[in-house]
Amino acid sequence: GRPVYLDCDTGIDDSMAIAYLMAHPGVDLVGVGTVFGNIDAHRAARNTLDLLALGGHDHVPVAVGAEKLLAGAWPGGAAHVHGDNGIGGVDLPHCGREPVSSAADLLIRLAHEHEGDLRVLAIGPLTNLARAVDREPALPSLVESVVVMGGAAKSPGNVTPVAEANIFNDPQAAARVLDAGWPLTLVPLDLTLENTLEESDRAVLLGAAQPVPRAVGAMLDVYFSFYTGTYGRRCAALHDPLAAAIAAGGVTPTLAPAVQIVVDETDGPGRGQTICDLRGERVGYPAQPTARNRLVLEISAPFAPHLMEVLTS
Ligand code: BDR
Numbered sequence: 001g002r003p004v005y006l007d008c009d010t011g012i013d014d015s016m017a018i019a020y021l022m023a024h025p026g027v028d029l030v031g032v033g034t035v036f037g038n039i040d041a042h043r044a045a046r047n048t049l050d051l052l053a054l055g056g057h058d059h060v061p062v063a064v065g066a067e068k069l070l071a072g073a074w075p076g077g078a079a080h081v082h083g084d085n086g087i088g089g090v091d092l093p094h095c096g097r098e099p100v101s102s103a104a105d106l107l108i109r110l111a112h113e114h115e116g117d118l119r120v121l122a123i124g125p126l127t128n129l130a131r132a133v134d135r136e137p138a139l140p141s142l143v144e145s146v147v148v149m150g151g152a153a154k155s156p157g158n159v160t161p162v163a164e165a166n167i168f169n170d171p172q173a174a175a176r177v178l179d180a181g182w183p184l185t186l187v188p189l190d191l192t193l194e195n196t197l198e199e200s201d202r203a204v205l206l207g208a209a210q211p212v213p214r215a216v217g218a219m220l221d222v223y224f225s226f227y228t229g230t231y232g233r234r235c236a237a238l239h240d241p242l243a244a245a246i247a248a249g250g251v252t253p254t255l256a257p258a259v260q261i262v263v264d265e266t267d268g269p270g271r272g273q274t275i276c277d278l279r280g281e282r283v284g285y286p287a288q289p290t291a292r293n294r295l296v297l298e299i300s301a302p303f304a305p306h307l308m309e310v311l312t313s
C-alpha cells in the first residue's frame with residue numbers, strides 16, 4: 001500500500017477515516033499525529049491508539065501534537081458534536097500503548113523516510129502541518145501529496161456563517177499550509193455535507209462481524225443526533241472519511257480545479273473563511289497562473305456505498 005501520514009483530532013468522523021484507512025488495501029498507514037480540535041490532543045491520541053489496536057494496527061506510531069493554536073489558547077473542543085470523550089461516549093478497550101512526541105517531528109521523519117511517496121492527510125486544524133513546514137522548509141518537496149478536509153467554497157460554514165471548523169480553529173496555521181507550495185487538495189464542506197451516512201448504514205455497521213465497524217456504529221449515535229439539526233433526520237455528514245478516501249485513491253474527484261484560496265486570518269466575522277476564487281474567466285479577468293491548490297467540488301458517485309463496502313470488508 002501507499003504510505004499515508006494522518007493528522008487528526010479524533011473525533012467521530014476522524015474515527016471513521018481511521019477505520020477506512022485501516023481497511024483499505026491500498027493504504028499503508030505509517031504514522032498518526034494528533035491535534036486539538038474536536039477534543040484535546042492527548043485524548044485524541046488515546047482514542048486513536050485504542051481504535052488502531054481494535055483494528056489490529058498497534059504497530060502504527062501515534063504522536064501527540066499541538067495542544068493549542070500557533071497563536072492562541074485551545075478553544076475547548078466540540079463535545080456537543082462528538083461527545084465528552086470525542087468518540088460519542090463509546091468506551092473502547094484500553095490498549096495500554098503510549099503516544100510519542102511530537103506530531104510535527106513524526107511527519108518530518110516519515111517524509112524523509114518515504115521521500116517522494118508520502119501522502120499527507122489532515123482532517124483536523126492544520127497546526128501540526130504548519131509547525132512541520134516551519135521546522136523543515138524542504139517538507140513540501142519531500143511529500144507526494146497533501147489532502148486536507150477543511151474550508152467552504154460556496155457552502156455556508158459550520159462553526160460560523162462563513163467558516164468551517166478545521167480552518168476556523170487555527171486560521172494562521174491554515175494560511176501557512178495553503179501557501180506552502182505543496183501539491184495540496186482541499187476537500188471542503190461543499191462536498192462533505194452532500195455525502196451522508198444513514199440509519200440503515202449504521203444498522204449494518206452495528207451488526208458487522210469485525211469490532212471496528214461495530215465501534216464506529218456505536219459512536220455514530222451521538223453524531224447522528226447532532227446532525228438531526230442540520231438534515232432534519234438522523235444521519236451524518238461524511239467529512240473526514242471522504243478526505244481519507246480521496247487521499248487513498250478510493251474516490252476520484254471529477255472536478256477539482258486549481259484555485260486561489262485565501263484564508264481570513266482576522267478575528268472579525270470573516271475569521272477562518274476560505275475565500276476561493278471561483279470566478280474563472282467568465283468575468284473577463286485573466287486566469288490566475290499562480291493558483292496551485294486544488295478544490296474538490298465533485299466526485300463521480302455517492303460516497304456512502306463505497307465507504308460501507310470498505311468498512312465492512
Ligand atoms: C471537521 O471538523 C471536525 O469537527 C470534524 O472532525 C471534521 O474534521 C468538519 O468541519
Ligand code: CA
Nearest residue numbers: 011014123124
Ligand atoms: Ca476531524
